Amino acid sequence: MTWSEMQPLLEQACWDTLYMVGWSTVIAVVGGLPLGLLLVLTDKGGLLQNVVVNKVIGQVVNVARSMPFIILMVALMTFTRWITGTTIGREAAIVPLAVGAIPFFARLVEMSVREVDGGLVEAVQSMGGSTWKVVRSVLVPEALPSLISGTTTTIVALIGYSAMAGTVGAGGLGDVAVRYGYQRFETGMMWITVAILAVVISLLQFAGDFAARTLHRRTGRTSGLLLFRPLRGIFPGTVATDAVKKS
């Protein structure tokens, strides 16, 4: 395969990945943030303490997280069709990607929000602040650096998952790596996609860390979560294993 043959394929694949990962990240953040907050708020001693709701959300999150993505994608087909009208293509892949990422991000949000000093919550309560005010003025802004790290982690994980989206014809870098690199023995194509993924993920991680650290420096706090770097994302799931198999 020549570069002129590869180039349009890769370009399209990059856009597809960006499209899928971009939208599913947005949905994961929009869905996971309130879910993560609810996990903290409804927990024992929380502002909205509710054991039943807490247990239910916790279980749903656990089950969703323990499901292998490829299975999730198949299991959600009916739901996907109901939402997007199809089970094939980029839009169809966004649904399982988002559904998979919401509980993942929710757990990260939960971890970040738990790090926030309870004294701050008490301070706002003592001023007569409502639970909503506590969430808006304390929990989210104080956890922000850590939430940004969590978002970076989620994006990287989503790029990994999106490699499997090829199975529903959604395209993307992972799909190109599997179809051309693995199935057609195009080793060059394989390494190029892997290289692109590695560069993209490194850049993302760098940008995410930079943003989180900048916020930290301003506010002068430290949190353990920053140290938690997802190595798995650098060689996303199947692509990596297949690459090893092939060579």
Add this chain to the structure above:
Amino acid sequence: MITTSGLTKVYRSRGREVTALDGVDLHVREGEVYGVIGQSGAGKSSLIRCVNLLERPTSGTVTVAGQDLTALAGRGPRAGKELRRARSRIGMVFQHFNLLSSRTVQDNIELPLEILGRSGRDRSRKALELLDLVGLADKAKAYPAQLSGGQKQRVGIARALAGDPKVLLSDEATSALDPETTRSILQLLRDLNRQLGLTVLLITHEMDVVKSICDSAALMEKGRIVESGTVSELLATPGSELAAALFPVGGEATGADRTVLDVTFHGEAATQPVISQLSRTYNIDISILGAAIDTVGGLQVGRMRIELPGRYEDNVVPVGFLREQGLQIDVVGQEGQEPVLVKDGAK
């Protein structure tokens, strides 16, 4: 201004019950600085948190500025609108400041005003005014992480005052500060109390805090208030633990056949040469074991521990003489009225 009656708080965890407050009756008058002192675990924190209902008392009532807060609490753990409104009229200062690190100093002070729904211009005017009041006018745009402990507490105090409260609760506000800074923060609280007519309820484990700014004090032990009153009342109470702790004098009897007396002078009596009169009148030798003169709660007070030869029975007449002079006499080692030899405040 603040009244609690029969306040009880019981914590339950895993079947065990811990009584943090056991029928506390507290009365804080308008415009005074009231200190509650006690060891850690005595229930001070629970008490101050019950005053603005951050903790729900198990039973009993809390009235602040004539409003029964316990009646506003409702049943669930969530604070209703009315309770939140009432809380916004009570300022609170914390041991660890509890400033939002994501906000500038000015924005921190504006937070309670946001809750009260004030306009942006109104908020920043008030915040700058308060920063000026606490002496941090140049720090408006700084982040809390850039401030020293004392400055953080000044911001905490400014924030607590933003809603123009009549009552300020101080939860160990100076316990995380060094002695120098502690003094300046206490001075600030005292000034605010005088300037704004602010009623201050503070809890502390440091006797010095009570000594330097409190008009009244209460001693807490095991969830109960064991002594309370104005500082001068306490000093005038024979055998008062708080008085002894506020104003410690040391010294042990030198032998078995000795009578040890704690003599407390205040007001007129402090100017009389009573000891030499005593010595001359009864022809006895008096040893001074320890003595101190200090200002407590704005009052000049002296206390002296003296030793007379002979048992108490032999000294009834001289003791009577001292009492006649208007002095307060505590006999050390006498049953029933033994002032506790001071264990370094109450830790």
